[in-house]
Amino acid sequence: MRISELAREAGTTPRALRYYEEQGLLRPARLASGYRHYDPQALRVVRHIQLLLSAGLNTAAIAEILPCIPDDATVLAPTCPELLDALAVERDRITTSIDQLAGARAVLDRLIQAGARARDQF
Amino acid sequence: MRISELAREAGTTPRALRYYEEQGLLRPARLASGYRHYDPQALRVVRHIQLLLSAGLNTAAIAEILPCIPDDATVLAPTCPELLDALAVERDRITTSIDQLAGARAVLDRLIQAGARARDQF
DNA sequence: CTAAACCTTTACGTTGACGTGAAGGTCAAG
DNA sequence: CTTGACCTTCACGTCAACGTAAAGGTTTAG
Numbered sequence: 001m002r003i004s005e006l007a008r009e010a011g012t013t014p015r016a017l018r019y020y021e022e023q024g025l026l027r028p029a030r031l032a033s034g035y036r037h038y039d040p041q042a043l044r045v046v047r048h049i050q051l052l053l054s055a056g057l058n059t060a061a062i063a064e065i066l067p068c069i070p071d072d073a074t075v076l077a078p079t080c081p082e083l084l085d086a087l088a089v090e091r092d093r094i095t096t097s098i099d100q101l102a103g104a105r106a107v108l109d110r111l112i113q114a115g116a117r118a119r120d121q122f
Numbered sequence: 123m124r125i126s127e128l129a130r131e132a133g134t135t136p137r138a139l140r141y142y143e144e145q146g147l148l149r150p151a152r153l154a155s156g157y158r159h160y161d162p163q164a165l166r167v168v169r170h171i172q173l174l175l176s177a178g179l180n181t182a183a184i185a186e187i188l189p190c191i192p193d194d195a196t197v198l199a200p201t202c203p204e205l206l207d208a209l210a211v212e213r214d215r216i217t218t219s220i221d222q223l224a225g226a227r228a229v230l231d232r233l234i235q236a237g238a239r240a241r242d243q244f
Numbered sequence: 245c246t247a248a249a250c251c252t253t254t255a256c257g258t259t260g261a262c263g264t265g266a267a268g269g270t271c272a273a274g
Numbered sequence: 275c276t277t278g279a280c281c282t283t284c285a286c287g288t289c290a291a292c293g294t295a296a297a298g299g300t301t302t303a304g
Contacts, residue, residue: 004250014251019292033300035251048229054219055226058290068233084237091230097176098223101216104177107170108213111190115206126280136281141262155270157281180260 003028006038010046017046023059025049025066045069055094065090125150128160132168139168145181147171147188167191177216183208 003014010017020026021036026045028036048069052062065087068080125136132139142148143158148167150158170191174184187209190202 002251013292015292015294018253023291033251034253035300051222051226051229053291054222056223057226065230065233068237069229080233081237081240084234087230087234087237091227091234094223094227094230098220098227100173100176101178101220101223104173104179105213105216105220107173107191108187108209108216111187111202112206112209112213115190115203115209118203124281135262137264138262140283145261155281156283157270175261 001038001040001042003036003038006042006046009043010050012046012050020046020049020059024063025059055090056097057090061086061090123160123162123164125158125160128164128168131165132172134168134172142168142171142181146185147181177212178219179212183212187212 001009003017007014007017017026017036021028026038026042028038028042031037045066048066049062052065053059057065064083068083068087123131125139129136129139139148139158143150148160148164148171150160150164153159167188170188171184174187175181179187186205190205
């Protein structure tokens with residue numbers, strides 16, 4: 001598949017896919033014309049990239065982690081045990097983020113509750 | 123208290139506090155010298171700002187919400203019921219973020235589990 | 245054969261929350 | 275009365291993940 005089709009299926013843009021490639025996250029083949037050619041696996045990879053980006057990982061961290069994620073649900077790549085610490089660091093960072101978000105949501109919830117009470121009272 | 127002391131207690135920098143003021147989030151008094159003077163309440167306000175920023179709210183959204191947060195645990199400011207919808211939008215956005223983070227953490231956890239198994243096996 | 249709709253690289257622009265000087269006024273200790 | 279540690283207001287720099295435009299080659303439908 002070509003870049004626009006992959007972008008459409010992944011809900012993103014060609015620009016983003018080229019950027020991921022520039023950061024070493026994707027390695028599409030090239031046609032004789034110079035056009036990028038993506039195999040179907042690429043969609044899963046892009047979804048993983050999006051998920052990890054949304055979790056606050058930067059492209060450098062994703063570049064380390066990505067090769068450890070199995071395409072076919074078999075096993076980890078052999079070099080990945082060495083990354084266990086880095087993975088744990090990122091996981092803990094995510095947990096901290098979740099806790100902060102939960103705290104902020106609690107603040108908003110209290111405001112919403114108070115607002116609803118004030119509204120119902122009049 | 124002056125700006126550096128407040129910054130220290132809040133774990134931030136004078137620059138950030140000036141930035142918050144520039145965005146309308148803080149209104150410190152001024153001494154005759156021109157120095158900013160913060161009352162003790164300001165620390166609570168700054169902590170709320172930090173919490174909401176860490177939740178992904180921008181300063182414009184915080185500027186709307188902040189006057190609704192009571193300093194002394196009494197009640198909401200009178201204009202705040204009008205903001206109920208905006209508050210709900212932000213809360214839902216936070217919930218979405220939490221879900222995404224949880225998804226990414228699940229991916230990392232699976233990798234960590236697999237890595238640990240691979241390590242224990244050899 | 246041509247026009248629309250793709251694709252390529254190059255390169256500058258955007259956004260938000262600050263960091264980082266620069267140039268100068270203020271304050272407390274010795 | 276001076277030195278060092280504060281403070282002030284500009285004002286430009288940073289960073290990441292793209293957006294956007296320019297200038298040009300490729301493919302496909304009619």
